[in-house]
Amino acid sequence: MKFAVDPWDPTYGTSLGTELGESAAQVALDVELPSSEWQPIDPDPWVVPPDAVLFVDGxxxxxxxxxxxxxxxxxxxxxxxxxxxxxxxxxxxxxxxxxxxxxxxxxxxxxxxxxxxxxxxxxxxxxxxxxxxxxxxxxxxxxxxxxxxxxELAAAAAARGGHDSVHGGADDLLVIDGPLRGRQHLPRAIGFVKSHRSDYLPPQLGGVVAALRTGQRTPVFRLGSSWERHTWYLRLPCRPGAPWAGVVRVECSADLSAGEAVGHAARSQATLPRFASTEYKDSRAPQNLYPIAGLERELRRRLGxxxxxxxxxxxxxxx
Incomplete structure (x- = not known):
């Protein structure tokens, strides 16, 4: 019998729901590519990572x-x-x-x-x-x-303002741990969703996610429910195994044009994998990025x- 073990610590549930619930969200698949041409997308070697990455968590x-x-x-x-x-x-x-x-x-x-x-x-x-x-x-x-x-919104706004005043508005990327909802108006911001409970893609395209290799992503698509956003799946560096191991879903504002959303997706490929955690250091590897894990520890200490x-x-x- 062959089987694969999900590296995600079971005390946190699972990174992938045992049965993904069918989503009622409206999905537009042809933002970047027509659905008939969907395939894993490699990182663009010409994309330059931002000067600074700001990680937000609570x-x-x-x-x-x-x-x-x-x-x-x-x-x-x-x-x-x-x-x-x-x-x-x-x-x-x-x-x-x-x-x-x-x-x-x-x-x-x-x-x-x-x-x-x-x-x-x-x-x-x-x-x-x-x-x-x-x-x-x-x-x-x-x-x-x-x-x-x-x-979290107040902390992100304060940090972005302070960072811009000190560094003269240097190029940065704001990474929100979790969905971007309520924060989508923030400039240069993406939401980082570690676990999956809903199935947004039709069955014929679900295999594209399972076929992703390290650093690859799906094409950008658009989700519309009680709020709208552009989104894509990305596989972080991890040990081969379960089909969705190391897969995260990344979001950006629906107010961005298709080209701008694709630019955010390419930038996420150049940025997020280098912060992925490893199994021997983090029980929620690789999705629990090192800066977010460190921030969580510091915030919990400050709770008293x-x-x-x-x-x-x-x-x-x-x-």
Whole structure:
């Protein structure tokens, strides 16, 4: 029996869903090539990597699950969470942190919610409207994710402005860890999607992804759902094995012309593979790029000691 082991750490799920769900997104395949001519595309040797690559990521942690007395018969559920976003720059001077923004929040549906002040920091109250069709825990988690996305956007804008002022607007590429949604207006930005849950390509073209070799990509195509973007698949350096091993999906704004989108795709081929991680150093190799992994570690360190924050919340509740 022959089989292949996915290098992705199973504690994170899988890089490829066991069964890719059929997507309802509208797909335009002929952005770069007609669908009848689809084939793996080699890196363009004439494409020059950017002077600097700015990697954006965020982390979140629930410090405590709490209940807020809203004056009714039952207390409202809430989350006290710490979250942070930052940007690391990789350029000729090496890798260095440009910005890191740490925030704490109380997420609840309670109208009477107020900021929670503790000896370890203040949790700013963020109220979200209840929804009868969404479980409270999921509703609060989504509210936390929205705040984290806003923090990532603010960190990216601040880092890009600071980098341009210091380096005189030097050529750069902004890499968002995750979908580009909500950040597609940022200039020279791409979204970096590590795992796959939906099947966007028709069956006859799915084999093009499996046939990709290291550094190769699919042609650019366009996705339209609740938002639109240009996208393509790219295989990072990895050990041969599973058909989708090392495959990531990269996005750029739908506002770009077809030629500009193809330019972003070619630039991603010249840029992203050199930051790919290796199995013996990272359990999510090669998709968990080294700068992003390092940024995640630094941001988690800045979230603070969870036991200290939990005790501070207990004391604040008792007071």
């Amino acid at each position: 982390v979140r942690r629930v410090d405590a699950q709490v209940w807020v007395d809203d004056g009714g018969a039952e207390a409202a559920p809430a989350l006290c969470a710490s979250y942070a976003a930052g940007v690391v720059c990789c350029c000729k001077d090496g890798a260095h942190l440009l910005t890191a923004d740490v925030r704490r929040g109380l997420f609840t549906t309670a109208d009477a919610a107020d900021d929670v002040r503790t000896t370890a920091g203040t949790y700013r109250a963020t109220r979200t409207a209840p929804h009868p069709d969404v479980a409270p825990a999921q509703l609060l988690s989504l509210a936390l994710q929205r705040e984290l996305a806003d923090t 000691e969870p036991n200290l924050l939990y005790r501070a919340l207990r004391r604040a509740a008792a007071a």
